[in-house]
Amino acid sequence: MSEGDREIAKRTPNLHPMPDERVRLFLNRVFTSDEYKQISFGFIPTAMEDKWLIFLEDDWLYFHRSWTGHCIYQLRLESNAAGYFIAEAWVNRDQSQYRNSDNKYDEELLSFLTDNFLLDGSNPFPIPNNLPPNTPKGLYQHHVSGSGYPETEVSKTKKTD
Numbered sequence: 001m002s003e004g005d006r007e008i009a010k011r012t013p014n015l016h017p018m019p020d021e022r023v024r025l026f027l028n029r030v031f032t033s034d035e036y037k038q039i040s041f042g043f044i045p046t047a048m049e050d051k052w053l054i055f056l057e058d059d060w061l062y063f064h065r066s067w068t069g070h071c072i073y074q075l076r077l078e079s080n081a082a083g084y085f086i087a088e089a090w091v092n093r094d095q096s097q098y099r100n101s102d103n104k105y106d107e108e109l110l111s112f113l114t115d116n117f118l119l120d121g122s123n124p125f126p127i128p129n130n131l132p133p134n135t136p137k138g139l140y141q142h143h144v145s146g147s148g149y150p151e152t153e154v155s156k157t158k159k160t161d
Contacts, residue, residue: 009042009055015064018071018092025089025107035119036084043117049146070097073110108154124152
């Protein structure tokens with residue numbers, strides 16, 4: 001499919017807003033104009049294994065779980081001479097919607113989703129260091145992202161206050 005034929009992801013009626021229980025993440029990242037254009041297409045789930053709907057709206061990049069519609073991450077992008085930088089990044093901390101509370105892990109997962117789902121990268125999937133040791137390889141990744149990338153453990157954690 002050519003870029004001109006590519007469908008742009010958009011907000012759908014079943015999506016929930018980011019709850020008040022949220023925490024700011026700190027991601028230092030700049031995207032080129034070409035990367036911003038690629039990001040603007042978002043990610044549309046097309047199969048049951050696709051766990052995310054990602055779309056750009058008014059320079060806010062939204063990451064929703066495709067099955068529940070819960071907003072897990074939001075990034076606000078601003079332009080400057082270098083490109084588009086992340087001005088704000090937020091993560092859902094409503095335990096009824098998203099159980100993780102490790103900021104470092106969320107920063108790694110958000111980077112993985114952005115790089116691999118929006119920018120066609122092939123970075124390893126971050127595995128949290130608190131999984132039970134007998135968790136089968138690939139199970140957590142499939143649960144979170146529906147993908148099959150190589151995995152790497154996130155070693156240092158930064159818990160929410």
